[in-house]
Amino acid sequence: MFAARLTRRAALAGGLAFGVAPAILSAKPSADVRAAGGRYAGLSEHGVKVFRGIRYGEDTRQHRFRAAAAPKATHSIQQAVEFAASCPQKGDRYARTSEDCLFLNIWTPETDPRARRPVMVYIHGGAYSTGSVIDPLNYGHHLAARGDAVVVTINHRLNALGYLYLSRLDPRFADSGNVGQLDLILALQWVRDNIAAFGGDPGRVMVFGQSGGGAKIATMMGMPAAKGLFHSAATMSGQQVTASGPLNATARTRAYLAALGVAETNLDALLELPTERLVEALEATDPVLGGGVYMGPVLDMKWLTRHPFWPDPNPQSNAIPMILGNTHDETRGFFGPDHPRIVGIDWDNLADRIAPELKIDILPEWVVAEFRERYPRYSPADIFYAATTAGRSWRGQVEEADARARAGARATWVYQLDFPSPVRPERGAPHTHDIPLVFGTLDAEGSLTGTGADAQRVSEQMMRAFAALARAGSPAHADLPDWPGYTLPQRTTMVFDRQTRAMNDPRQWERELFARVPYIQPGS
Known part of the structure; x- marks a missing residue:
């Protein structure tokens, strides 16, 4: 049964009903595919062939906090028709969850092994703790058809199951802290070994991801185990300049174990607890950041031996063509008009409300004064959104793009999504706004793009740019203005909007204001 718990109206809009998608009810069986990993039977939908729920890793329930194993090949036909x-x-967004979650999904125009289409592998957001690729926003049928590519989406272990760092407490868990990353590497190895049977080219694999998905990609760019598994990358509102240090990660683990009532000197009980308890304990207070305990990749000196983009990019990643992007109004996606940070905001309380959301140690009263002078027509809420976007959500992308430019990584392109939501104009161009534009899922549950001519045009531009990067290592295509590579000091950026155009350093003043303070990735 399908896993998304959605309203009936929203589910039908995204092509997904309770239990079984309407498209599946009318879909035609496709010919089964013979690949190195086995035989898979999928469906024909929307003019492409779809394979859901393909296992790329063995069940991890008996191997918590350890690297997963690849599944054994089988000669029986595996029914790949359901997520x-x-x-x-x-949260309860997904009705069906399990530690046995190492599965991927494929959309392909055809399964002829001779086709050798570019492969676009999507990694979902939700930081490192939540999310799934079963959301209709992430369906790959439009992108596969219009991008003439094979689209793959991946689920993997998250939160404590994927990133709890235990190796300093118990040598049995030497891989812990990064097993969620190792799941993604295992999935990419499956793609390398099997994707040709689905019409894909294992020599042209692009990874792309939004928010936490982009951060996971940035982290993999600094992991030797991922070397050679992907050939281009695109990160959408997601960066990982520095990883969690092992001492901070251990402090978080101790806070988490205390919430569970598990002694750090005997972790056997941790292996027997129900997953519900493991999830509940994520409410433990983070000893570094405050709030719920953070889980993310760890500088463990085994799988991650240096920070991904500090003090420079890992040299293994510099030759990988890369798109980096953010939305113009990132934090309007986190703080709606009814959020406690926004309700009642005024000039007297703006500095106090903005301070914890900047995520850097900077004088908030000074930030407010500078923004008021620069943007005299902005309301307190406008300044809240602009300053927190620049200081919290955009800064990491600037650090990564500048680092690649300083390292001489010429194949780097940066975008900024300015196209505002026509259905929720108060949200501007918020966090997640680029997902439906890149996937072409404009009418799916969660999309704020609308389906008008402007949205369709921007979507076509972005879809084709991402597919072009996968195909040829450059986002250039006929319907897009010239997009120069990102270099210093020009910082040329493609601004996607009703009138898409390339601009040099489009938010220079905001960039320079926050560049006065050193940047450390939240959670490090």
């Missing part, structure tokens, strides 16, 4: 379970996590 598999998502990783257990906070």
Whole structure:
């Protein structure tokens, strides 16, 4: 049964009903595919062939906090027609979750091994703790058809199941802290070994991801185990300049174990607890950041031996063509008009409300004064959104793009999504706004793009740019203005909007204001 718990109206809009998608009810069986990993039977939908719930890793329930194993090949036909379970996590968005969650999904125009189409592998957001690729926003049928590419989406272990760092407490868990990353590497190895049978080219694999998905990609760019598994990359509102240090990660683990009532000197009980308890304990207070305990990749000196983009990019990543992008109004996606940070905001309380959301140690009263002078027509809420976007959500992308430019990585392109939501204009161009534009899922549950001519045009430009990067290592295509590579000091950026155009350093003043303070990735 399908895993998304959605309203009936929203589910039908995204092509997904309770239990079984309407498209599946009318879909035609496709010919089964013979690949190195086995035989898979999928469906024909929307003019492409779809394979859901393909296992790329063995069940991890008996191997918590350890690297997963590749599945054994089988000669029986595996029915790949339904999404598999998502990783257990906070909230009830996904009705079906399980530790046995190492599955991927494929959309392909055809399964002829001779086709050798570019492969676009999507990694979902939700930081490192939540999310899934079963959301209709992430369906790959439009992108596969219009991008003439094979689209793959991946689920993997999250939160404590994927990133709890235990190796300093118990040598049995030498891989812990990064097993969620190792799941993604295992999935990419499966793609390398099997994707040709689905019409893909294992020599042209692009990874792309939004928010936490982009951060996971940035982290993999600094992991030797991922070397050679992807050939281009695109990060959408997601960066990982520095990883969690092992001492901070250990402090978080101790806070988490205390919430569970598990002694750090005997972790056997941790292996027997139900997943519900493991998820509940994520409410433990983070000893470094405050709030719920953070889980993310760890500088463990085994799988991650240096920070991904500090003090410079890992040299293994510099030759990888890369797109980096953000939306113009990132934090309007986090703080709606009814959020406690926004309700009642005024000039007297703006500095106090903005301070914890900047995520850097900077004088908030000074920030407010500078923004008021620069933008005299801005309301307190406008300044809240602009300053927190620049200081919290955009800064990491600037650090990564500048680092690649300083290292001489010429194949770097940066975008800024300015196209505002026509259905929720108060949200501007918020966090997640680029997902439906890149996937072409404009009418899916969660999309704020609308389906008008402007949205369709921007979507076509972005879809084709991402597909072009996968195909040829450059986002250039006929319907896009010239997009120069990102270099210093020009910082040329493609601004996607009703009138898409390339601009040099489009938010120079905001960039320079926050560049006065050293940047450390939240969670490090």
